[in-house]
Amino acid sequence: xxxxxxxxxxxxxxxxxxxxxxxxxxxxxxxxxxxxxxxxxxxxxxxxxxxxxxxxxxxxxxxxxxxxxxxxxxxxxxxxxxxxxxxxxxxxxxxxxxxxxxxxxxxxxxxxxxxxxxxxxxxxxxxxxxxxxxxxxxxxxxxxxxxxxxxxxxxxxxxxxxxxxxxxxxxxxxxxxxxxxxxxxxxxxxxxxxxxxxxxxxxxxxxxxxxxxxxxxxxxxxxxxxxxxxxxxxxxxxxxxxxxxxxxxxxxxxxxxxxxxxxxxxxxxxxxxxxxxxxxxxxxxxxxxxxxxxxxxxxxxxxxxxxxxxxxxxxxxxxxxxxxxxxxxxxxxxxxxxxxxxxxxxxxxxxxxxxxxxxxxxxxxxxxxxxxxxxxxxxxxxxxxxxxxxxxxxxxxxxxxxxxxxxxxxxxxxxxxxxxxxxxxxxxxxxxxxxxxxxxxxxxxxxxxxxxxxxxxxxxxxxxxxxxxxxxxxxxxxxxxxxxxxxxxxxxxxxxxxxxxxxxxxxxxxxxxxxxxxxxxxxxxxxxxxxxxxxxxxxxxxxxxxxxxxxxxxxxxxxxxxxxxxxxxxxxxxxxxxxxxxxxxxxxxxxxxxxxxxxxxxxxxxxxxxxxxxxxxxxxxxxxxxxxxxxxxxxxxxxxxx
Amino acid sequence: xxxxxxxxxxxxxxxxxxxxxxxxxxxxxxxxxxxxxxxxxxxxxxxxxxxxxxxxxxxxxxxxxxxxxxxxxxxxxxxxxxxxxxxxxxxxxxxxxxxxxxxxxxxxxxxxxxxxxxxxxxxxxxxxxxx
Ligand code: HEM
Numbered sequence: 001x002x003x004x005x006x007x008x009x010x011x012x013x014x015x016x017x018x019x020x021x022x023x024x025x026x027x028x029x030x031x032x033x034x035x036x037x038x039x040x041x042x043x044x045x046x047x048x049x050x051x052x053x054x055x056x057x058x059x060x061x062x063x064x065x066x067x068x069x070x071x072x073x074x075x076x077x078x079x080x081x082x083x084x085x086x087x088x089x090x091x092x093x094x095x096x097x098x099x100x101x102x103x104x105x106x107x108x109x110x111x112x113x114x115x116x117x118x119x120x121x122x123x124x125x126x127x128x129x130x131x132x133x134x135x136x137x138x139x140x141x142x143x144x145x146x147x148x149x150x151x152x153x154x155x156x157x158x159x160x161x162x163x164x165x166x167x168x169x170x171x172x173x174x175x176x177x178x179x180x181x182x183x184x185x186x187x188x189x190x191x192x193x194x195x196x197x198x199x200x201x202x203x204x205x206x207x208x209x210x211x212x213x214x215x216x217x218x219x220x221x222x223x224x225x226x227x228x229x230x231x232x233x234x235x236x237x238x239x240x241x242x243x244x245x246x247x248x249x250x251x252x253x254x255x256x257x258x259x260x261x262x263x264x265x266x267x268x269x270x271x272x273x274x275x276x277x278x279x280x281x282x283x284x285x286x287x288x289x290x291x292x293x294x295x296x297x298x299x300x301x302x303x304x305x306x307x308x309x310x311x312x313x314x315x316x317x318x319x320x321x322x323x324x325x326x327x328x329x330x331x332x333x334x335x336x337x338x339x340x341x342x343x344x345x346x347x348x349x350x351x352x353x354x355x356x357x358x359x360x361x362x363x364x365x366x367x368x369x370x371x372x373x374x375x376x377x378x379x380x381x382x383x384x385x386x387x388x389x390x391x392x393x394x395x396x397x398x399x400x401x402x403x404x405x406x407x408x409x410x411x412x413x414x415x416x417x418x419x420x421x422x423x424x425x426x427x428x429x430x431x432x433x434x435x436x437x438x439x440x441x442x443x444x445x446x447x448x449x450x451x452x453x454x455x456x457x458x459x460x461x462x463x464x465x466x467x468x469x470x471x472x473x474x475x476x477x478x479x480x481x482x483x484x485x486x487x488x489x490x491x492x493x494x495x496x497x498x499x500x501x502x503x504x505x506x507x508x509x510x511x512x513x514x515x516x517x518x519x520x521x522x523x524x525x526x527x528x529x530x531x532x533x534x535x536x537x538x539x540x541x542x543x544x545x546x547x548x549x550x551x552x553x554x555x556x557x558x559x560x561x562x563x564x565x566x567x568x569x570x571x572x573x574x575x576x577x578x579x580x581x582x583x584x585x586x587x588x589x590x591x592x593x594x595x596x597x598x599x600x601x602x603x604x605x606x607x608x609x610x611x612x613x614x615x616x617x618x619x620x621x622x623x624x625x626x627x628x629x630x631x632x633x634x635x636x637x638x639x640x641x642x
Numbered sequence: 643x644x645x646x647x648x649x650x651x652x653x654x655x656x657x658x659x660x661x662x663x664x665x666x667x668x669x670x671x672x673x674x675x676x677x678x679x680x681x682x683x684x685x686x687x688x689x690x691x692x693x694x695x696x697x698x699x700x701x702x703x704x705x706x707x708x709x710x711x712x713x714x715x716x717x718x719x720x721x722x723x724x725x726x727x728x729x730x731x732x733x734x735x736x737x738x739x740x741x742x743x744x745x746x747x748x749x750x751x752x753x754x755x756x757x758x759x760x761x762x763x764x765x766x767x768x769x770x771x772x773x
Binding site: 200202203204205295296298299302303306307309310313320321322323324325327328329330331332334335338339574575576577 | 738753756764
């Protein structure tokens with residue numbers, strides 16, 4: 001099962017040279033700025049999202065330091081408002097989803113046996129927009145102009161009258177800008193997974209991580225328009241005096257909440273779903289067997305991604321709608337726990353029936369299960385309307401969603417970092433350092449957030465910059481703060497482990513874990529063209545099955561080498577039947593230029609430099625037109641064969 | 643079934659297939675939007691009738707009809723599953739993925755039916771406009 005020797009490619013030396021010539025890039029500044037290679041873009045997503053995580057984490061540490069004692073004066077109320085809003089907004093929008101998209105970018109083509117994403121230039125554009133939108137939002141903090149009304153920005157608090165200044169304009173424009181990247185990334189994942197799978201990879205042979213990423217992509221496509229609409233209306237209300245949320249002029253304040261949560265609740269799953277996919281990807285290597293109940297896990301992924309759109313009103317149980325209306329959402333909120341539970345039981349059964357190999361990625365998976373289940377447990381408590389109304393806006397809620405988000409996203413992300421580090425960097429990490437990091441992160445997480453349940457139940461409201469000394473509040477707050485420092489040390493050790501691996505780590509073999517999916521049957525790190533021979537897939541675990549492996553070696557066929565150009569195979573959506581060969585685009589300046597023009601547009605809108613915004617809009621239109629202009633060369637010359 | 647079904651039969655087969663897999667999901671979406679929308683908007687207008695029909699009956703229809711559609715999808719999914727669940731000699735790839743989607747269909751239709759029925763139970767015990 002496990003293979004550590006480099007796979008012998010079924011392609012000739014000459015074919016390998018030609019592949020290298022078409023796909024390889026010589027290191028240069030130009031190559032760095034124009035690359036469309038999904039692996040490089042994926043790595044950049046990971047590093048940039050890691051940077052934003054560090055900034056949001058430092059904001060959290062500042063808040064916890066302020067809250068260590070009652071009546072502390074380290075932060076002013078205005079600073080605290082900006083810190084918790086930027087912390088929440090960045091963790092959700094600039095860390096969790098982009099980090100998981102980073103893994104998706106790096107891994108999806110490798111997992112399905114393709115040479116790149118379906119739209120490589122769009123992929124590069126997505127990254128540049130993500131980077132610029134993140135900087136756009138964070139840059140407002142040193143000027144005291146950062147968003148300051150909470151990550152879900154309820155009107156009327158966020159209207160111009162209650163929140164003057166640029167704060168909420170940065171929020172609405174920043175998220176609109178970022179949304180372009182998220183939507184582009186999602187479309188790319190969906191098309192890649194549907195059209196570029198290796199021949200033979202019918203739907204029942206698709207790795208669970210890919211199912212999860214595709215489901216996430218669909219959720220984004222359906223959920224994001226609601227958020228974009230909301231933010232566009234907020235910006236128009238604030239800047240141009242429209243009245244979408246103004247009841248006196250026929251608007252409606254609840255409209256914001258409905259639209260926000262139509263996006264926001266699926267967004268919880270948008271964050272958690274790929275993370276759950278990571279868990280399903282990591283387990284087989286460390287239990288030496290496939291995930292139990294593959295079909296049921298697929299069902300759970302599909303069901304969650306649909307039901308998550310029918311639960312949003314449970315965030316609004318305190319708004320006074322008719323009880324019968326609540327019930328429809330209560331029913332869905334209660335039932336959605338079933339597919340979530342199925343996944344948990346599938347993983348537990350996998351661990352029970354398999355042979356556990358306790359390495360760092362598995363430790364993080366176990367940490368995830370413990371933490372996420374606790375978060376899910378308090379979550380089902382909210383599905384009971386009366387309980388929800390009792391604890392809404394208290395620290396109990398803060399405890400709940402950190403259990404879900406740290407448990408459901410950070411732990412799987414850390415499992416993924418350790419699991420795929422050898423593939424991404426070509427180096428092994430230090431096991432002892434990794435174990436220390438795990439235990440510190442795990443302990444730090446629970447010491448920080450468990451007490452929040454308690455002082456939440458004792459009545460401490462969330463989003464307060466300080467608090468009077470109350471029984472049960474002071475000591476537990478101090479415990480939370482100590483925990484957050486412990487957690488920070490653990491995360492620093494993770495970073496140290498990554499740096500250590502890159503600088504001093506042992507060279508990684510192609511398949512250090514005996515993994516089951518296709519990325520383990522190519523080099524670590526993979527060559528620019530991913531696979532010298534595109535595989536022919538015969539099972540759900542191609543790296544464990546001889547015939548799939550052989551299809552890349554002795555069983556290689558010329559029509560899966562495709563060395564005459566930047567080419568990959570297009571296959572059918574359901575059954576993975578070979579359709580035709582497609583030519584993939586090479587590196588280009590267009591993504592970077594388009595993202596820069598968009599950055600100029602959003603910055604100009606923020607500062608109300610409307611003529612500049614008009615020029616930027618023309619630049620955007622011009623770049624898009626050049627991008628989409630049909631090439632003059634005939635299809636044959638482009639390398640498109642029938 | 644003939645070995646090579648005509649285009650109309652293929653279209654009908656395809657539609658039935660996707661009805662089996664996704665019918666319950668679509669029915670539940672209709673149930674949720676119709677049930678919630680009708681209830682909230684009618685109550686907000688201060689009435690408990692909609693176009694002369696009592697609100698309870700209107701919401702009841704938004705429960706019963708989608709529930710029936712979901713039962714239909716469930717039966718279709720079971721049929722699909724029975725056709726695909728026995729591994730055949732030299733099995734075609736499409737049979738394997740048909741089986742996968744059939745199982746997904748059976749379970750998801752059951753799940754969506756449960757949600758719709760729970761909404762129906764709420765309708766029996768709660769007055770439509772109570773806040
Ligand atoms: C790494 C350790 C973390 C610490 C110490 C931490 C701490 C905090 C604190 C102190 C608050 C403010 C509570 C308040 O005043 O109401 C907060 C809010 C929040 N956190 Fe975290 N957090 C951490 C990680 C995360 C992660 C990983 C996520 C998401 C992926 C996240 C998402 C949020 C959100 C959405 C809010 C709400 C912001 C708002 O009220 O608008 N946090 N966190």
